[in-house]
Amino acid sequence: MKPLLVTFGILGLLLAITAGAFMAMGGGGAVDYSTMTGAEVYGKLCSQCHGGRGTAPNGSGNSYVGKRDYWDKESLLTYIADPRSVKKKMPHLARSKRAMNPIPRSVPTAARERLVDHVIQLMDALK
Ligand code: HEC
Known part of the structure; x- marks a missing residue:
């Protein structure tokens, strides 16, 4: 041959x-985030640390219990895009030594908004 x-x-x-x-x-x-609901994006990118209901059962993320008053839609959108710079301005996070990574750039704005709505719902349920 x-x-x-x-x-x-x-x-x-x-x-x-x-x-x-x-x-x-x-x-x-x-992953095509553009067609996902807020809950689906949360399940894919957030729940492994914050838990399905936001109670952070394994302790790798912060719990959302009692956090609703610190956040609104706008500040959450800014936070997930750049956690390190926003935390400095948040009284309850400024001195924490922990950190969270920014959300992947591949998540489009509309999907981020649906995600943040879902996080607010979780926080409302844990007030
Ligand atoms: C690898 C683990 C991890 C993942 C994944 C993660 N986080 Fe976090 N998150 C953390 C940690 C750790 C903190 C605490 C950061 C600090 O102390 O400054 C935090 C803090 C937060 C807070 C502030 C809570 C408070 O105490 O006020 C919000 C809101 C939040 N994350 C949302 C999200 C969202 C939405 C996603 C998905 C896009 C996500 N996180 C993905 C680990 C994670």
Whole structure:
């Protein structure tokens, strides 16, 4: 057999395996947030630390219990985009040594607004 053909054959096979694995992982993890409800975005990006109801059962995020009065829609939108700079201005967070990462840039504005509405609902339920 011609060595060049064998090389191309092997390369083609490797490419097919890689592409297959990529598809199996959901196209490389590109999530379409634009069609998700606020609760769905919360479930995907927030609940692992804050818990499904916002009580932070495993302690990796802050609990939302008693936090409703500190936040409104606008401040939450600013906070999730840039937690480190907003926390400095929040009396109850300013001295905390913990930190939260900003929400991925791939989450569009409308989805962020639905997410924040959901967080406010959770906080309302935990007043
Ligand atoms: C990897 C864990 C983690 C994830 C994921 C996470 N957070 Fe947090 N969150 C934290 C931590 C830790 C704090 C406390 C930060 C501090 O002390 O300054 C916090 C604080 C907050 C607060 C302030 C609560 C208060 O005490 O007033 C809000 C609101 C909040 N997160 C919302 C969200 C939202 C919405 C998402 C999803 C987009 C999210 N978080 C994802 C860990 C997380």
